[in-house]
Amino acid sequence: MTHTNGSFHTYDVAVIGCGLMGSALARTLAANGHTVTAWNRTPHRAHALAGESITPALSIRAAVRSSRLVIACISTYEATVQALEPVTDWHGTTLTVLGSGTPDQAQQTQHWAEGRGATYLDGVILGHPGDIGTPGAVILYSGPPDTWTEHEPTLKTLAGASRLISQQTPDANRVDAGLSAGFFITALAAFTEAATYVLKSGIPVTVVDELTELALEILRSEAKTTTAAITTGKHETDQATLSTHAEGARVALAALRESGYPARILAAAIDNMTAAEQAGLGHLGFSAQAETLGSAMPDKTPDGTRDD
Known part of the structure; x- marks a missing residue:
């Protein structure tokens, strides 16, 4: 198939960026029967991938012009645009950028790509290079x-559980920031903080593991209740109020700090609960924090866009 600028679509996919993740992407595509051309700012990384189905590109222009699908996996959006800047004609080509950044950076990169004639997908990878190619791996995409x-x-083929979550380009990064970083990383850090204290206190690891499984089951149920409450704005409870949780957390923080343990993540959680109490929400459920946490954020409008 001929490209509008006169070049030919020689390869199924062009992979731009051959670090650990980019290399995993290229190898997985090749292993699944796709012909791949690879380009990296330091050429030896692309040449290290050379094989029956992977061909190093001599230039960024050659890489982009040789495929209808270009996957860029470079450290930042700024670095991605800098690397791709020499290519001015993208008509007939889809640029897919896989990386973490801010929603604004994703939007700006979309505008940059579309201004050169490309169609654009934005994506975030929820995993490590070793996860690429597995059925349970997830890459979240947003775009048309x-x-x-x-x-x-x-x-x-890169991640079997991948999905398009929104046609609004910044949304993949919003989910990445909110759930991947804001929830998963924070939750793992909180568990590490808590488990270190308990295990260093001499509690057997078997007890910690068993109670952790129980806590995760409760968390799974509470998470669904919380998303429903945030969506509806209904935070009433006949169980434990926000203030009940806050008081229990304050007692735990005092116990931890008496032993010399900083418990910084628990302290931050108490700050959030305290702010909600000061706003008069202490008599409601734990999810009522959403009213103070989200007060500065613009809501989505009915057509799916935002007031920002």
Whole structure:
């Protein structure tokens, strides 16, 4: 198939960026029967991937012009645009950027790509290089549904549980910031903080593991209750109020700090609960914190856009 600028689509996919993750992407695509060209700012990384189905590109222009699907996996959005800047004609090509950044950076990169004639998908990888190619791996995408549909079979070879979550380009990064970092990393850090204190106090690891499983089951149920409450704005409870949780947390923090343990994450959680109490929400359920936490954020409008 001929590109509008006169070059040919020689390869199924072009992978831009051959670090640990980019290399995993290229190898997985090749292993699934796709022909791949790879380019990296330091050429030896692309040449290290050379094989039957992976061909190093001599230039960024050659890489982009040789495929209808270009996957960029570079450290930052700024570095991605800098690397791709020499290519001015992207007509007939989809640029998919996989990386973490801010929603604004994703939006700006979309505008940059579309200004050069490309269609654009934004994505965030929820995992490590070793997860790429497995059925349970997840890459979240946002962008035009028809563009996703066109490339879905290829992109799902990279991560079997991948999905398009929104047609609003910044949303993949919003989910990444909120759930991947704000929840998962914080939750893992909180568990590490708590488990260190308990295990260093001499509690057997078997007890910690068993109680952790119980806590995760409760958390799974509470998480669904919380999302429903945030969505509806209904935080009433006939169980434990926000103030009940806050008081228990303050007692625990005092106990931890009496032993010389900083418990910084627990302290931050108490700060959030205290702010909600000061706003007069202490008599409601734990989820009532959402009213103070989200007070500065613009709501989505009915058409799916935001007031920002």
